[in-house]
Amino acid sequence: xxxxxxxxxxxxxxxxxxxxxxxxxxxxxxxxxxxxxxxxxxxxxxxxxxxxxxxxxxxxxxxxxxxxxxxxxxxxxxxxxxxxxxxxxxxxxxxxxxxxxxxxxxxxxxxxxxxxxxxxxxxxxxxxxxxxxxxxxxxxxxxxxxxxxxxxxxxxxxxxxxxxxxxxxxxxxxxxxxxxxxxxxxxxxxxxxxxxxxxxxxxxxxxxxxxxxxxxxxxxxxxxxxxxxxxxxxxxxxxxxxxxxxxxxxxxxxxxxxxxxxxxxxxxxxxxxxxxxxxxxxxxxxxxxxxxxxxxxxxxxxxxxxxxxxxxxxxxxxxxxxxxxxxxxxxxxxxxxxxxxxxxxxxxxxxxxxxxxxxxxxxxxxxxxxxxxxxxxxxxxxxxxxxxxxxxxxxxxxxxxxxxxxxxxxxxxxxxxxxxxxxxxxxxxxx
Numbered sequence: 001x002x003x004x005x006x007x008x009x010x011x012x013x014x015x016x017x018x019x020x021x022x023x024x025x026x027x028x029x030x031x032x033x034x035x036x037x038x039x040x041x042x043x044x045x046x047x048x049x050x051x052x053x054x055x056x057x058x059x060x061x062x063x064x065x066x067x068x069x070x071x072x073x074x075x076x077x078x079x080x081x082x083x084x085x086x087x088x089x090x091x092x093x094x095x096x097x098x099x100x101x102x103x104x105x106x107x108x109x110x111x112x113x114x115x116x117x118x119x120x121x122x123x124x125x126x127x128x129x130x131x132x133x134x135x136x137x138x139x140x141x142x143x144x145x146x147x148x149x150x151x152x153x154x155x156x157x158x159x160x161x162x163x164x165x166x167x168x169x170x171x172x173x174x175x176x177x178x179x180x181x182x183x184x185x186x187x188x189x190x191x192x193x194x195x196x197x198x199x200x201x202x203x204x205x206x207x208x209x210x211x212x213x214x215x216x217x218x219x220x221x222x223x224x225x226x227x228x229x230x231x232x233x234x235x236x237x238x239x240x241x242x243x244x245x246x247x248x249x250x251x252x253x254x255x256x257x258x259x260x261x262x263x264x265x266x267x268x269x270x271x272x273x274x275x276x277x278x279x280x281x282x283x284x285x286x287x288x289x290x291x292x293x294x295x296x297x298x299x300x301x302x303x304x305x306x307x308x309x310x311x312x313x314x315x316x317x318x319x320x321x322x323x324x325x326x327x328x329x330x331x332x333x334x335x336x337x338x339x340x341x342x343x344x345x346x347x348x349x350x351x352x353x354x355x356x357x358x359x360x361x362x363x364x365x366x367x368x369x370x371x372x373x374x375x376x377x378x379x380x381x382x383x384x385x386x387x388x389x390x391x392x393x394x395x396x397x398x399x400x401x402x403x404x405x406x407x408x409x410x411x412x413x414x415x416x417x418x419x420x421x422x423x424x425x426x427x428x429x430x431x
Contacts, residue, residue, distance in 0.1 A: 030239030056104040063115030072172030107152035117147040122180040232296035233390035244333035248346035251337030285326030331417035338424035
């Protein structure tokens with residue numbers, strides 16, 4: 001039996017070697033996908049500390065509020081500020097148009113007399129406080145008029161960027177208000193005590209935030225903070241499953257050319273033929289994975305991206321995941337080939353189904369950012385099980401036991417595809 005399986009493996013490899021276009025498809029296409037998608041998706045994965053949001057800034061105040069807002073945004077957020085305060089040619093309409101057309105993502109206008117409103121508001125609040133303590137209602141002042149910093153947003157900007165701008169601006173204004181209140185309180189206390197006092201200042205927050213990774217890799221050197229850590233394993237899985245096009249096509253070609261008739265006259269059964277096909281294409285899948293991981297380590301840094309980090313990764317676990325994923329991919333190809341009657345149907349159904357399974361399975365974008373309904377469907381995709389298995393090894397420092405919830409469904413999927421394919425091939429043999 002092993003001799004017959006070896007003969008089937010040799011036959012499949014010969015067919016692959018003769019199909020140079022198919023070989024280019026299953027090797028060069030994944031390399032291009034990894035490089036292109038890693039570059040395209042790099043911006044969403046980048047740290048927001050980079051200057052990604054271009055802001056058109058105009059200060060009609062000319063006081064502490066205008067200066068504080070600009071300095072606060074420059075120092076605390078991912079903003080590249082272009083100040084047009086002194087540009088007399090910048091009309092209201094042109095300011096609006098530059099943001100509307102996308103030249104700038106955000107336009108900020110500090111209103112006139114904003115500093116005066118802040119000072120009077122702070123003074124009124126302090127007077128109300130001390131008048132309540134002293135019981136002298138004559139000291140209380142009415143609240144002054146409000147002032148609003150106007151923020152224009154490019155309509156094409158996503159909601160996440162709008163919230164980012166709003167939160168940073170609110171934080172800057174809160175700091176300015178706190179500093180003004182402390183200055184006024186210091187002045188009022190000096191008047192009451194007739195003593196010089198050290199000015200009260202906004203201090204460092206008393207309770208801080210400390211972040212760490214939920215795993216043994218506490219430094220987070222392998223956390224998916226860049227597009228490489230997600231895209232290399234994701235498109236490796238996609239490449240493995242995309243071999244369905246070539247594998248199913250070869251099976252249809254065998255039947256159309258009469259090779260299947262000759263194979264049926266030889267000793268052995270459908271299980272041996274399927275084992276030979278899967279073994280040959282499992283070698284292809286393993287070589288695809290090795291090539292794409294090498295691209296992640298060596299080629300992506302040449303494109304200005306972070307390299308794939310395999311330091312500390314258990315290579316035995318990585319190999320085990322690759323082989324199981326490859327077996328699931330090749331079994332799916334055998335299943336599609338068993339039911340396809342033409343090469344066109346095999347190519348169209350195989351490629352379309354893999355694209356759909358990858359889209360809902362977290363290959364294009366992580367599953368956790370999808371809607372609840374889509375996540376429920378995505379967890380049923382074998383490509384999602386494959387992605388999670390790679391995440392356990394590459395990012396989460398998992399143990400073999402943690403792979404079971406993902407490798408076990410893949411093995412059941414593989415066995416089911418093989419069983420159905422064997423039954424289908426036996427049905428074809430009886431015709």
